[in-house]
Amino acid sequence: MERFDEAWQLLAKVRAKRPLIHCMTNYVTAGDVANMILAAGASPVMADGIAEVEEITELSQALVLNIGTLKAAAVDAMLLAGKRAVELGHPVVFDPVGAGASRFRTEIARQILRDVRCTVIRGNASEIGVLAGGRTRPRGVDADERELLTGENRQEQTAAARKLSRETGAVIVMTGPRDLIVDENRTCLVGNGVPMLGRVTGTGCMLDGIIAAFLAAGQDDGGEPRFWQTVYAVAAAGICGELAAQKTLASGGGTGSFRMYLMDEMSNLNDRQIKEEARIEV
Numbered sequence: 663m664e665r666f667d668e669a670w671q672l673l674a675k676v677r678a679k680r681p682l683i684h685c686m687t688n689y690v691t692a693g694d695v696a697n698m699i700l701a702a703g704a705s706p707v708m709a710d711g712i713a714e715v716e717e718i719t720e721l722s723q724a725l726v727l728n729i730g731t732l733k734a735a736a737v738d739a740m741l742l743a744g745k746r747a748v749e750l751g752h753p754v755v756f757d758p759v760g761a762g763a764s765r766f767r768t769e770i771a772r773q774i775l776r777d778v779r780c781t782v783i784r785g786n787a788s789e790i791g792v793l794a795g796g797r798t799r800p801r802g803v804d805a806d807e808r809e810l811l812t813g814e815n816r817q818e819q820t821a822a823a824r825k826l827s828r829e830t831g832a833v834i835v836m837t838g839p840r841d842l843i844v845d846e847n848r849t850c851l852v853g854n855g856v857p858m859l860g861r862v863t864g865t866g867c868m869l870d871g872i873i874a875a876f877l878a879a880g881q882d883d884g885g886e887p888r889f890w891q892t893v894y895a896v897a898a899a900g901i902c903g904e905l906a907a908q909k910t911l912a913s914g915g916g917t918g919s920f921r922m923y924l925m926d927e928m929s930n931l932n933d934r935q936i937k938e939e940a941r942i943e944v
Contacts, residue, residue: 665850665890665893665942665944666887666890666891666893666894666937667887667890668937670880670894670933670937671933672876672879672880672891672894672895672933672936673702673703673876673898673931673932673933673936674932674933675879675880676702676703676704676875676876676878676879677702677703678879679723679878679879680703680704680705681704681705681722681723681724681875681878681879682704682705682706682707682721682722682723683699683704683705683706683707683722683723683724683725683726683871683874683875683878684707684709684715684718684719684721684722684724684725684726684743684747685699685706685707685708685725685726685728685870685871685874686708686709686710686715686725686726686727686728686736686739686740686743687708687726687728687730687757687867687870687871688728688729688730688731688732688759688867689731690730690731690863690864691728691730691863691864691867691868692708694864694867694868694921694925695708695726695864695867695868695870695871696708696871697925698868698871698872698924698925698928699871699872699874699875701925701926701928701929702871702872702875702876702928702929702931703875704871704874704875704878704879706871707721707722710736710739710740711739712735712738712739712742715739715740715742715743715746716742716743716746718743719743719746719747719750719752720746720750722747722752723752723753723878723881724747724752724753724754724755724874724875724877724878725743725744725747725752725753725754725755725874726754726755726756726757726870726871726874727740727743727744727754727755727756727757727774727778727780728756728757728759728867728870729757729758729759729760729761729767729770729771729774730757730759730760730867732759732760732766732767732770737770737773740774741773741774741777741778744756744774744777744778744780745777745778747778748778748779752878753781753782753874753877753878753881753888754778754779754780754781754782755780755781755782755783755784755870755873755874755877756774756775756778756780756782756783756784756832757783757784757785757866757867757870758771758774758783758785758789758793759785759789759866759867760789761785761788761789761792761793762788762789762791762792768792771789771793772793775793775829775830779830779831779832780830780831780832781832781833781877781888782832782833782834782835782873782877782888782892783826783830783832783833783834783835784834784835784837784866784869784870784873785835785836785837786836786837786838786866787819787836787838790819790822790823790826790834790836791819791822793826794822794823794825794826794829795825796822816842819836819842820842820844820849823836823842823844824844824845824846824849827844827845827846828846832845833845833888833889833892835869835873835892835896837866837869837896839855839857840852840853840855841854841855841896841900843889843892843893843896845889848889848944849944850889850893850942850943850944851942851943851944852893852896852897852900852940852941852942852943853900853941853942853943854896854897854899854900854901854903854904854939854940854941855899855900855903855904856903856904856906856907858903858906858907858910858917858920859900859903859924861917861920862917862920862921862924865899865903865924868899868924869895869896869899872895872898872899872928873892873895873896875895876891876892876894876895876898877891877892877895893942894936894940897936897939897940897941897942898928898931898936898940899928901927901931901935901936901939901940902924902927902928902931903924903927904939905923905927906920906923906924906926906927907920907923909923909926909927910923
């Protein structure tokens with residue numbers, strides 16, 4: 663299989679099944695993540711209390727772990743939820759926000775990877791590089807510009823992502839101007855997206871939720887294809903960014919309008935658009 667199946671109706675499955683996505687995400691973006699999951703057709707639950715996370719995980723079909731606003735009290739709850747999701751066979755999407763920015767944040771990200779078998783790890787080039795054993799770039803939650811995926815460093819970035827995939831068993835999504843998706847054996851570049859996605863906080867967190875929803879809906883597709891389900895989700899999010907940017911430009915709006923249009927486009931997106939407009943390089 664060279665790419666996702668042209669016969670897939672994965673977004674339609676999300677809307678038919680309305681999987682419950684348990685999001686343990688950061689307070690800066692939680693509302694937007696919930697609304698984006700709803701726009702895709704799934705249902706969000708934003709529960710992080712240690713007394714209930716295992717029960718909520720049992721009710722859900724996928725789990726998102728995001729350490730954007732990390733506190734020590736949240737760590738045990740994330741580990742409990744992650745381990746329970748793995749026991750149940752639910753997809754786990756992990757976003758190691760800011761890994762490398764502080765020792766605490768980096769150690770917690772590595773602990774989660776040791777204790778929870780994640781399905782997908784999504785981060786920028788700096789975060790993925792740090793978790794793969796590279797140098798720390800202490801620049802908050804943003805990627806160091808020297809580490810953005812380019813033609814010159816593609817081989818290096820792919821090697822780092824593949825190393826992390828071998829160590830964790832996860833599909834690695836390295837987001838940037840072009841998105842790199844890697845597992846132990848396959849590599850794919852998705853060219854959809856626009857620079858304005860980087861000017862609105864939380865678009866990466868929203869992508870976490872979209873990936874989780876697509877994985878949850880596609881669990882009965884059989885065969886391999888979590889790698890390609892992830893590619894499909896990343897392409898879908900990028901296409902929404904492109905359509906939102908067009909509307910923003912036409913309306914004379916700015917980043918606030920773009921944020922609104924981004925959710926509008928996800929709510930109106932369909933599988934035909936994804937398959938026709940995805941720009942994928944394998």
